[in-house]
Structure formats: structure tokens, C-alpha cells
Amino acid sequence: MSAGLASAGAVIVGAGHGGSQAAVSLRQDGYSGPITLIGDEPGYPYHRPPLSKAFMKAGDDKLQPLRGEAMYLNHGIDYRPGTTVRALDLTGRRCILDTGELPFGDLILATGARPRALAIDGCEREGIFTLRTAADAQRIKRRMAASHHAVIIGGGFIGLEIAATMAVLGKRVTVLEIGERLLARAISPVVSDHVLARLAASGVDVRLGAQVSAFEGKTSVQAVAALSGERFLADVVVVGIGAAPAVALAAEAGIRVDGGIVVDECLRTSADRVFAIGDCARFPHWPSQSLIRLESVQNATDQARHVAQVILGATTPYTAVPWFWSDIADMKLQMVGLPIGADRHLVTGQPSENAFSVYHFHGDDLVAIDTVNRPADHMLGRKMLASGYRPTEHDILSGRLSDAFRQWSAASPAGGAIRSA
Ligand code: FAD
Numbered sequence: 429m430s431a432g433l434a435s436a437g438a439v440i441v442g443a444g445h446g447g448s449q450a451a452v453s454l455r456q457d458g459y460s461g462p463i464t465l466i467g468d469e470p471g472y473p474y475h476r477p478p479l480s481k482a483f484m485k486a487g488d489d490k491l492q493p494l495r496g497e498a499m500y501l502n503h504g505i506d507y508r509p510g511t512t513v514r515a516l517d518l519t520g521r522r523c524i525l526d527t528g529e530l531p532f533g534d535l536i537l538a539t540g541a542r543p544r545a546l547a548i549d550g551c552e553r554e555g556i557f558t559l560r561t562a563a564d565a566q567r568i569k570r571r572m573a574a575s576h577h578a579v580i581i582g583g584g585f586i587g588l589e590i591a592a593t594m595a596v597l598g599k600r601v602t603v604l605e606i607g608e609r610l611l612a613r614a615i616s617p618v619v620s621d622h623v624l625a626r627l628a629a630s631g632v633d634v635r636l637g638a639q640v641s642a643f644e645g646k647t648s649v650q651a652v653a654a655l656s657g658e659r660f661l662a663d664v665v666v667v668g669i670g671a672a673p674a675v676a677l678a679a680e681a682g683i684r685v686d687g688g689i690v691v692d693e694c695l696r697t698s699a700d701r702v703f704a705i706g707d708c709a710r711f712p713h714w715p716s717q718s719l720i721r722l723e724s725v726q727n728a729t730d731q732a733r734h735v736a737q738v739i740l741g742a743t744t745p746y747t748a749v750p751w752f753w754s755d756i757a758d759m760k761l762q763m764v765g766l767p768i769g770a771d772r773h774l775v776t777g778q779p780s781e782n783a784f785s786v787y788h789f790h791g792d793d794l795v796a797i798d799t800v801n802r803p804a805d806h807m808l809g810r811k812m813l814a815s816g817y818r819p820t821e822h823d824i825l826s827g828r829l830s831d832a833f834r835q836w837s838a839a840s841p842a843g844g845a846i847r848s849a
Contacts (some may be wrong), residue, residue, distance in 0.1 A: 443469065475494060589754060
């Protein structure tokens with residue numbers, strides 16, 4: 429990187445998992461110019477995953493900061509909370525903020541995603557929420573405290589995590605999922621069926637193929653109506669039907685957007701020295717070469733580390749193996765890889781013991797592993813997929829996968845070099 433670029437400074441828009449990591453990585457990796465991190469939420473960047481898990485159960489509203497205040501100060505990061513970037517002037521290379529203007533040399537867009545709303549009859553009733561931020565979580569928690577009947581719309585990770593939490597807190601919980609199985613976009617049918625059975629056993633009423641038609645009640649929600657004609661009592665509703673990438677800033681500035689801010693293998697957008705990372709970015713998935721967008725902490729933080737390197741001159745493509753976790757009732761779900769093109773799978777362990785793993789193959793290649801309460805399988809899977817190891821069905825079913833991988837690593841010329849696990 430030339431001194432000129434550094435002195436113009438790096439600006440990062442969005443102070444979530446990706447933005448905060450990018451600021452710190454830039455400095456730790458040697459970026460010498462000013463670094464400004466702008467976030468529209470108040471306070472210091474915090475861990476988002478607990479919002480649908482521990483935060484809902486906790487007696488207080490404490491957030492888990494991603495890093496202490498000293499980290500930003502000691503790294504010379506100018507952090508500006510409660511500040512919104514309203515527009516980008518790419519010709520003048522400046523951000524237009526609600527508080528003024530800010531020039532940039534390099535710009536990282538880490539704007540995340542926004543929950544999709546359900547625009548149906550009665551959607552303006554009180555007691556209907558989406559969940560993305562700490563402020564959302566606080567509102568849900570306050571409402572929940574005085575509620576008895578919860579309806580969760582959408583059987584994705586966030587919806588199911590909240591459903592399980594609310595059931596533990598003694599609420600009558602119904603999940604309405606429009607599709608034919610839970611978590612359909614992310615995991616295999618065998619895991620979907622298992623999650624459904626465990627939730628049902630813990631008292632959650634899960635309805636598949638349920639299409640919501642209206643919210644009923646005077647000012648506050650009292651029931652959710654389905655197209656089938658059924659009505660479900662509700663004094664609190666959480667809509668968890670997915671999130672849309674926050675692309676407006678980029679799109680209005682003329683940066684290429686197509687289901688996310690489109691970036692190349694080095695996370696560069698269509699505009700010079702403007703990058704996008706995390707939930708808002710659509711990037712080339714290296715094994716399939718398809719453009720994908722992922723919503724996970726791993727993706728946001730690994731892309732943040734990578735973009736820091738690219739800004740400092742690296743030209744290596746982003747190839748980290750994706751992984752994700754979720755805690756639903758008594759299940760720790762961990763996924764690694766993506767089952768794109770998968771044509772068969774093997775199951776090890778016992779669903780009846782609430783501990784098993786599903787290995788997805790595309791031809792002879794292991795492409796993804798879903799695990800339920802088998803963290804060791806997940807960790808081994810991350811190492812295997814990152815190193816390029818190709819286990820056979822026999823390796824997996826023999827129960828000696830770990831040994832087989834160790835032997836392969838010792839014998840392979842690169843020593844089983846791990847890309848990024
Ligand atoms: P974010 O962390 O969302 O940060 C983006 C930030 O940019 C936000 O603060 C946003 O307000 C701000 N912003 C946007 N536009 C502007 C602007 N114009 N000006 C200033 N600021 C702006 N992932 C997992 O891997 N495991 C989990 O268990 C898990 N659980 C989750 C539970 C919940 C309730 C939620 C909401 C998400 C969960 N995720 C989980 C997903 C994970 O949190 C996201 O993938 C991750 O936060 C993405 O990081 P990011 O930096 O791309 O976006």
C-alpha cells in the first residue's frame with residue numbers, strides 16, 4: 429500500500445461483527461492511515477447471536493461487547509456510534525453522514541442485513557416484532573415478560589431459537605412455517621425432522637405448510653390467522669422470515685448490486701477501492717464458483733480479516749470454509765461447508781440420543797457436515813474441508829475418521845495445510 433492511500437484513510441460503514449473486525453485487523457496488519465468505524469447503533473459493537481438465546485433469558489439487558497473500549501482507543505480507531513452514513517459520493521470519495529462529511533481512501537461496506545417484514549393485514553398492531561438489534565431484543569423481552577401466548581412466524585434459526593427460549597420461560601409457543609420442513613435453507617431433512625421432534629417434545633406447537641394471512645386484535649395483537657382458517661392466540665409475535673442485505677447505500681451510489689453487494693474473489697465491489705463484507709456481500713463461492721451470500725459470524729469476521737489483507741496489497745482470493753452454529757433447546761447445531769450439489773449423505777451417531785452427524789457428498793467429494801451435539805465431528809470437519817482431505821465412506825463409517833485424517837495429513841506433501849478453518 430502506498431503512503432498516499434493510507435493517509436486518505438479507511439472508512440468502515442457498519443459496526444457489527446464484520447466492521448469491528450475489519451477496523452482492528454487493518455491496524456494490526458499494518459495500516460498506518462486514519463481508520464474510522466461508523467455504526468448507526470448506540471454503544472460499542474456487541475455479539476449479535478446471544479440476542480435470540482441467552483439475552484432473552486437473562487435477568488438483565490447486558491450485551492456482550494465484541495471487544496473492550498480500549499481496543500479501539502489503543503488501535504487508533506475513530507469509532508463513531510449512533511452515526512448513519514446517508515450517501516456515498518464516489519467521485520469526491522467522501523461519505524455523507526447525518527453529522528457531516530468524511531473523506532475516504534478505502535471504503536469497506538459492512539452494513540449487514542435487515543429483517544424482512546410481513547406486510548399483511550394488521551401488521552401495525554402492537555406486539556409484533558422482528559429481531560436484528562439489541563434494541564429489538566429489548567423490546568421483545570419487555571413484551572414477553574407480560575405475555576402468555578407467543579407465535580413465531582418462520583421456522584429458521586432465529587425463530588426456532590426464540591421459540592425454544594420462550595417455551596423454557598413457560599409461554600405457550602406456536603411456530604408457523606410456510607415450508608414443508610424447518611430450517612430448509614440451511615440443513616438436511618434428517619436434521620430438520622430431528623429439530624421438529626425435539627421442539628414438539630419440549631412443548632412447542634410447530635405447524636408446517638402454514639401460511640399466515642392476518643394479525644388480529646384492536647391496538648395490540650391478539651391472534652394470528654392462517655389461510656387454512658385456523659387462528660392462533662398471540663399476545664407476542666416474532667416474525668423471523670429471513671433478512672435482506674442492506675444494499676441501499678451501495679445501489680444508490682451506482683455500485684453493482686444483485687441479491688447483495690456483488691464482490692469479486694478479493695471482496696472488491698464494482699467501484700475502485702470500495703469493498704463489501706459480511707451479510708451484505710455476495711461473493712464467489714470458491715468450490716462451486718457460484719455467487720453466494722452468507723449470514724454468519726464466521727463469514728463476516730473471516731471476510732473482514734481478508735479484506736484488511738487485500739487493502740494492504742494481497743491479491744489472494746477469499747476461500748475460507750463457511751461454518752455456522754445455532755443453539756435450539758437442547759441441541760447445539762453446527763454446520764460446516766455448503767451442501768451445494770450434494771447428491772447423497774451418510775449419518776453417524778444416533779438421532780435417538782440427540783447426538784449425530786450428517787456427511788454430505790457431491791460425487792466423491794465431502795462438501796458439508798451438519799452435526800447435532802457432536803462438536804468434535806464439527807471441529808474435525810472444519811479441518812478436513814479446509815485442508816482438501818477427501819475421506820471415503822469407509823473412513824466415515826468405520827469410526828476411525830480422525831485417525832485416517834491424521835495419517836493423510838502426515839503423509840501429504842503440504843502436511844495437510846489448512847486454508848482457514
Ligand atoms: P451486522 O453485525 O448486522 O452489522 C451491520 C451494522 O451496520 C449494523 O449495526 C447496522 O445497523 C449498521 N449499518 C447498516 N447501515 C448503516 C449505515 N448506513 N450507517 C451506519 N451503520 C449502518 N450467526 C452465527 O454464525 N451464529 C448464530 O448463532 C447467529 N445467531 C444470530 C442471532 C440473531 C438474533 C441475529 C440477528 C443474527 C445471528 N447470526 C448468527 C448472524 C450474525 O449475527 C450475522 O451474520 C453477523 O452479525 C453479520 O455481521 P455483519 O457485520 O455483516 O452485519
